[in-house]
Amino acid sequence: MKRIAILISTVAAWVTAPVWAQGQDLSEPVGEGGEVEAVAVEGEEEDAGPLRGTVTDESDWQDLGIAIPAFATQRDQATPANAQGTGALGREIARVITANLQNNGLFKPTGPDRLPQPSFAQVRAPSWGSWSGRGAEMLVQGFANARSDGRLVVGCYLYDVALQDELIREGWVVRPADWRRAAHKCSDLIYARLTGEDPFFDSRIAYIAETGPKDKRVKRLAVMDSDGANHRFLTLGSATALTPRYSPDYSKILYLSYVDGNPRIYVYDIGRGTQTLVTENSNPTLAPRWSPDGRHILYSMAVAGNTDIYRVPVTGGRSVRLTSAPGIDIGGSYSPDGSRIVFESDRSGSQQCYVMDADGSNQRRITFFGGRCATPEWSPRGDQIAFTRIAGDFNVAVMTPAGRNLRVLTNGWQDEAPTWAPNGRIIQFFRTTRNSGRSALWQVDLTGRNERRLPTPVDASDPAWGPIRP
Amino acid sequence: MKRPITTILLLASVSTMAACSREAPEELPPPPVDTVPTPTPTAAPPTQSTGPSIGSQEHFQAAVGGSTVIYFDTDRFNIDSADAAALQAQAQYFARYPQLTFTVEGHADERGTREYNLALGERRANSAKNYLVSLGVSADRIRTVSYGKERPVALASNEGAWAQNRRAASVMIN
Numbered sequence: 001m002k003r004i005a006i007l008i009s010t011v012a013a014w015v016t017a018p019v020w021a022q023g024q025d026l027s028e029p030v031g032e033g034g035e036v037e038a039v040a041v042e043g044e045e046e047d048a049g050p051l052r053g054t055v056t057d058e059s060d061w062q063d064l065g066i067a068i069p070a071f072a073t074q075r076d077q078a079t080p081a082n083a084q085g086t087g088a089l090g091r092e093i094a095r096v097i098t099a100n101l102q103n104n105g106l107f108k109p110t111g112p113d114r115l116p117q118p119s120f121a122q123v124r125a126p127s128w129g130s131w132s133g134r135g136a137e138m139l140v141q142g143f144a145n146a147r148s149d150g151r152l153v154v155g156c157y158l159y160d161v162a163l164q165d166e167l168i169r170e171g172w173v174v175r176p177a178d179w180r181r182a183a184h185k186c187s188d189l190i191y192a193r194l195t196g197e198d199p200f201f202d203s204r205i206a207y208i209a210e211t212g213p214k215d216k217r218v219k220r221l222a223v224m225d226s227d228g229a230n231h232r233f234l235t236l237g238s239a240t241a242l243t244p245r246y247s248p249d250y251s252k253i254l255y256l257s258y259v260d261g262n263p264r265i266y267v268y269d270i271g272r273g274t275q276t277l278v279t280e281n282s283n284p285t286l287a288p289r290w291s292p293d294g295r296h297i298l299y300s301m302a303v304a305g306n307t308d309i310y311r312v313p314v315t316g317g318r319s320v321r322l323t324s325a326p327g328i329d330i331g332g333s334y335s336p337d338g339s340r341i342v343f344e345s346d347r348s349g350s351q352q353c354y355v356m357d358a359d360g361s362n363q364r365r366i367t368f369f370g371g372r373c374a375t376p377e378w379s380p381r382g383d384q385i386a387f388t389r390i391a392g393d394f395n396v397a398v399m400t401p402a403g404r405n406l407r408v409l410t411n412g413w414q415d416e417a418p419t420w421a422p423n424g425r426i427i428q429f430f431r432t433t434r435n436s437g438r439s440a441l442w443q444v445d446l447t448g449r450n451e452r453r454l455p456t457p458v459d460a461s462d463p464a465w466g467p468i469r470p
Numbered sequence: 471m472k473r474p475i476t477t478i479l480l481l482a483s484v485s486t487m488a489a490c491s492r493e494a495p496e497e498l499p500p501p502p503v504d505t506v507p508t509p510t511p512t513a514a515p516p517t518q519s520t521g522p523s524i525g526s527q528e529h530f531q532a533a534v535g536g537s538t539v540i541y542f543d544t545d546r547f548n549i550d551s552a553d554a555a556a557l558q559a560q561a562q563y564f565a566r567y568p569q570l571t572f573t574v575e576g577h578a579d580e581r582g583t584r585e586y587n588l589a590l591g592e593r594r595a596n597s598a599k600n601y602l603v604s605l606g607v608s609a610d611r612i613r614t615v616s617y618g619k620e621r622p623v624a625l626a627s628n629e630g631a632w633a634q635n636r637r638a639a640s641v642m643i644n
Contacts, residue, residue, distance in 0.1 A: 214625045240620060243585060256588075262615055263588055284592055284616060287585040300589065302616070305547070305596030307589040328589040344586065350545070351586055374583040388583050416583055434627040437580070462584070 025239040025259045029273025030223070030232045034175040036185060036202075036469070041155035041171035043124060064194065066101065067136035067161075070094045070112035071154070072120040077146040081176035086152075089179060090144040091117075093154065096183035097140060097190070100201050100227060104426065105450030106191065110136070123157060131161045138167075140190055144179070152179055156186035158193055168193045180229055181469070188468070198423035201226055202469045205428070206244040206253050207441060209233060210459040214437035219461075221255055221268070226421075226465070228455050234268065243287060246466035247294050247314075254278070254288035254297060265299050267314070279312055279319055287331045292338045298322075300330040309343055309360075322360030333378045333385075334358070335401070342366070342376040342385050342401070353387060355401065366403030375417050380467070381424035384446075388416050388429075396429045396444065409448040417461070422468040428454070430461040525570050527642050534559040540598060542636040545582070547593040549601050557598060560640055561605035571643045574598045576616040577623075579632035584618060591616030598638040613643065 071090030082089035091112050098111030115134075118126070123141045131139050139159040147153055155171040170189050172182045181202055188199030209222040221234040221241040235241050235257070242263075244255040253268045257275075265278040265285040278285055278299050286307065289298040300309050307328045312319040323329035325347040332343040342355050348365065353373035356363040367373040371391030378385055378401070389397040389406075394414045399406045414432040421427070421443075428443040431453075439461040441454040454460075522528035531538055537556035540549070549557065564570060576595030578587035595614035603609050624631035 215622055217620065219620070242588075242620070263618075284588070286588050300585070302589055302592040305593040305600075307592065328586060328593070330585055330589050346545075346586075351583075374586055390583070394583070414580070432580070435625075437622075437625070437627075 023259075024275065025235045025237070025241075025257065026268075026273060026275065027232075027234050027236055030234065030270060034178055036178065036181050037173040039153065039171040039173055041153075041157075041169055043157070043166055043169050064107055064137050065135055066107050066109040066138040066140060066190075067115055067131055067134060068094045068098045068101075068109050068111055068140045069115040070117045071142040071144050072118055072123050073143060074120050074145050079146045079152065079176050080150070081152060081179040086144050086146050089152075090142070093142065093144055093179065093183040093186070094140075096180055096227070096229075097187045100184065100187040101190065103227070103452060105445065105452070106195070109140075110134075123155065126159055126161075128161060128164045136161050138190075138194070140186070142186060144182075146176075147173070150176060152176055152182065154179070154182035154186070156182075156189055158190050180225060180227075184226070197425055199468055200421040200423040200426065203422050204246065204250060204466045204469070205441075206246050206255075206464045206466070207430075207456070207460050208242060208244065208462040209456065210439055210461055211237075217437070221253065221257075222456075222460075223253075224456070231457055234270075243462050243464075245288055245290055245464045247290055248292065248467055249294055250466055250469065252314075254290065254299075256286060256288065265297075267297070279310075289332050289334070292334050292336055298332040298334075298341070300332075309341075320360070322356065323363070325363075331375060333376055335378050336380055336382045340401075342378055344374050344376060344387075351390065353385070353403070366401070367399070368403065369406050377418050377420060379420050379424040380422055384424070386418035386420060386427050388418065396427060398427075398446065407448070409444045409446070410442070410451065412442075415442070417463070419463050419465045421465055428463040428465055430463060432461075524567060525642055525644065530563060530572075530640070530642050533563045538641075539637050539639045541633060542594055542638070544579070544632070544636065545590070547590065547597045549597055553598075554601065557601045558605060561602055561607050564602070564607045564611065571611045571613070573613040573615055573641045573643055574602075575621075575639045575641055576614065577621060577635055577637050577639070578619045579635040580619045580622065580627065581632060582619060584620075588616050588618035591618045594636075594638045598640070 071093045073086040073090050076085045076087040079086050094112035098109045101107045101109045118141055123143050126139055139161050142156045145153045151173050153173055157169040158167045160167050172185050174182045184202035187201040192199045203226045206223050209220045210217050212218045218237040219240045220237045221244055224231040239257050239259040242256040244253050246253055256263050257266050263284045265288045266275040267278055268275040278297055284302045285299050287300040295314055297312050297314055300307050307330050308321055308323045309329050309332050310319045310321050327347045329345045332341045334341055339358055340355055341358055344351050345354050351372040351374045352365055353367045353376045354363055354365050371389050374388040376385050376387040384398045385401055386398050389395050394416050395408050396410045396415045396418045397408045412431040413434045415429050418427045418429045426443050426445050430439050431442050432439045439459050441460045441463050444451040537559045540553035540556050574595045576591030578590045595616055599612045599614050622635045624634035
């Protein structure tokens, strides 16, 4: 099957975009940030690697008091990252780290606005006495300097105050526009060191931004950082957009658009601002998904009312049909090793979850508890499947890949479409309000205890959390 | 029946919204592409003595006695006897005006997940289409499209509203 390219101007802002570009409903392309380069930063002891100390009390890390004073700067300099210079930028970085650790219910951080500011020299040699006197068990210090080429060097240090030892340190070189990524990298460093879990803060989320009344909802493709910053609309809203999925390398987004009047899956190239149909076909295509290696796309296609799951190489070519049962087979989420796919099917009479091998063989139902199973998503760790459990209300639940150990994590009226954090510890979903139809993004951790709403500029649905950025 | 009036009001507000959005596109982008033909200002209202023109949605609506929409049970897509009667009326209209083409829009209520409902709406639209074809309407005159749960006509979250939203609506293509 051939793919057709829809060429869109790569430079025009949408207000001045040619009519034929707006006809594709595309906003101006969004450059996907620069590289983050890791650099060695100096520690307390010259020529020695970071000391790998032991956290004072591993079991109670969630109650750890963490002090995060403003990052210092060697010389306060102008930077495009902050109108007040690198000194003020250092305070902003500490605020972002504090918010990251606080909002996820992981720690009890104290941020820069309630703490004294260390000097640049003190970043590598903390004044232990003043921090232990404040009851801080952990101390995060750092610096933000502007290089001669305009790039920023951000250093991040984690200290155990009781041991008076450095636990870990790392530095990054970023473009001024990417200063928040350095703050997220530092958050990830701290989180991973203290919990032993994989990082997740330096990641992005694609979702659907919703405005307008319930019967005339405008639905636009949008993206943002994991903390809601750097928000962008990618479509204009003249056509309904639904169900986005970031590619594993963040270069593309799969999503459904009604731009030609029919529901069809497009592959949107973020850097170029162009999109192509996933398959050239007159039938509606739905529910796009990436393979873990980013080389294949799963999509569902309705032919004469019957919906099945297909796989196509991302470079185009022949689609392979994976399911053939009468009824609706839809969605699909790969296991992290790419060997299996969990999907939903109503072949038994109601929506239930099934697992098959990646070539479509060995299809078997895994859900046999009360209620229905929809939108299954395999955890990046491989040990859990999150899904929408329909039993009257919709709730987000998890189970093992064998369909055991069901745990319902949320209790909203309509909680739908879970998506995993890159480390498989947190699940995002969207919650719809009864009657008004208003929707918002929420997240919950695997304990079900830490639930919170994510701030978005307008109503939101269909979150898709991308992987950790390199 | 209140449905014809609701539909007209709905169409009117769609066009009003489109007009507003041109003034402030950043704040309020245009509504989703709508395959429902927007009534032109010159279109005669149904109360006028001349009547709606052949092939307009109003003409179709009047000719089939409001039976432009059929309704489904929860998570079902079968054609029941009430649906069959409505589709027979539609088939007679399309037999009388063989030059007309139309779209069957499939919809679902909000009590299903988004992707599944898109597939379910597609099934419902195809059920209606297949029944019309069995009554002699040529398949190439019938386009189908599913809107899933994205375009409700009844806005409350209760059984009555959901019943109105589980539907397949036949809409004239101008």
